[in-house]
Every structure is written in structure tokens, then in C-alpha cells.
Amino acid sequence: MDSPEYISCTSCSEEITPDSEFCPHCGVLFSEAAKEKCDTHPANLAQGICVICRKLVCEVCGKIVHGRNFCLGHQTVEVRQDWARAFQSTDINDSELVKSLLESNGFKVLVQNFTPMGYAWDGGGDSSISRSTLNKPAKVFVPIPEYIRAEEALKEWKSGEADAGEQESDTSQ
Ligand SMILES: [Zn+2]
Ligand SMILES: [Zn+2]
Numbered sequence: 402m403d404s405p406e407y408i409s410c411t412s413c414s415e416e417i418t419p420d421s422e423f424c425p426h427c428g429v430l431f432s433e434a435a436k437e438k439c440d441t442h443p444a445n446l447a448q449g450i451c452v453i454c455r456k457l458v459c460e461v462c463g464k465i466v467h468g469r470n471f472c473l474g475h476q477t478v479e480v481r482q483d484w485a486r487a488f489q490s491t492d493i494n495d496s497e498l499v500k501s502l503l504e505s506n507g508f509k510v511l512v513q514n515f516t517p518m519g520y521a522w523d524g525g526g527d528s529s530i531s532r533s534t535l536n537k538p539a540k541v542f543v544p545i546p547e548y549i550r551a552e553e554a555l556k557e558w559k560s561g562e563a564d565a566g567e568q569e570s571d572t573s574q
């Protein structure tokens with residue numbers, strides 16, 4: 402067994418192995434990989450790799466958000482440490498459903514704002530506590546490397562849901 406030694410990424414200071422061609426945490430490219438061309442624009446040098454889909458991106462099709470490289474398709478994905486947000490909703494029941502769906506599909510999930518208060522809210526909407534809870538959407542995160550698969554699983558689930566019922570848009574009072 403070789404014990405891997407870690408060094409710090411020069412860009413985000415997360416731990417990486419010395420032979421890494423890119424940092425999986427922030428998508429910065431190192432030495433050899435820095436000569437790679439963009440996957441979409443072969444004429445351009447890649448400036449990084451999308452941390453979500455691992456696509457090489459250039460200035461035109463890439464975006465750096467909070468020090469991490471994203472492709473344009475994934476620039477809005479919220480990332481915390483090595484977790485990516487697969488779903489969020491101000492309806493705790495929706496988030497709870499997505500969480501159990503992902504879990505039953507074998508995903509590791511991390512949740513945020515799944516407060517007990519959220520469960521207590523029954524749609525009455527006149528409690529100040531429930532309102533403040535509602536302002537924070539309940540978020541479901543999956544490990545970044547599993548994001549793409551999780552997204553597909555949710556897409557499949559949603560297309561099945563579409564027949565079952567109308568999507569209730571804003572239930573503003
Ligand atoms: Zn990094
Ligand atoms: Zn991407």
C-alpha cells in the first residue's frame with residue numbers, strides 16, 4: 402500500500418496529490434494540463450476544468466465562481482466544500498422527498514435547513530417562525546462527483562411526477 406502524500410492546491414489550498422493534473426476541488430489546471438485546449442473551443446487554451454462535469458473550459462465558456470471553475474451550464478450550481486446542491490425548495494416536503502429518493506438510489510446526501518420547524522409548518526403561513534424558516538430553502542447536497550448522476554435521477558423522477566400533478570407555483574398569500 403502506498404501512502405499518498407498530499408500537497409496543497411496553489412489556488413484553493415485544498416489537499417491534492419502531487420501528481421494531480423488538476424485540482425478536483427477548484428478545477429485549476431497544473432503544468433501539463435495547462436496546455437490542454439478547451440473542450441468546446443479547440444482554438445483556445447483551457448483555463449480550468451468544470452468541477453461538476455470535468456469539462457475543460459476556456460475564458461469564453463468557463464466561469465470562476467468563488468475560486469472554482471465551472472462550465473456555463475454549471476455555474477449556478479451551489480457548491481459547499483466538496484458537495485454540490487442537487488435540489489432546494491422552500492417546501493420541506495419536497496426536499497424531504499428528494500432526499501429519500503436520492504438515498505434510496507444509493508447517493509450520499511447532506512442537507513441544510515432541514516429544521517424541525519419545517520416539519521411543523523402545515524401551510525398556515527401566519528406564524529413568524531415558520532416564515533423565517535421558509536426564507537431559507539431546504540437544500541439537498543450530493544458529493545460533487547455524483548452530481549451529474551443525481552441530476553439525472555432527479556430529472557427522471559420529475560418527468561414521472563409531471564403527469565401525476567401540476568406544479569404548484571408560488572403559494573403566496
Ligand atoms: Zn484547488
Ligand atoms: Zn460543467
Ligand SMILES: [Zn+2]
Pocket residue numbers: 439440441442445458459460461462463
Ligand atoms: Zn471554451
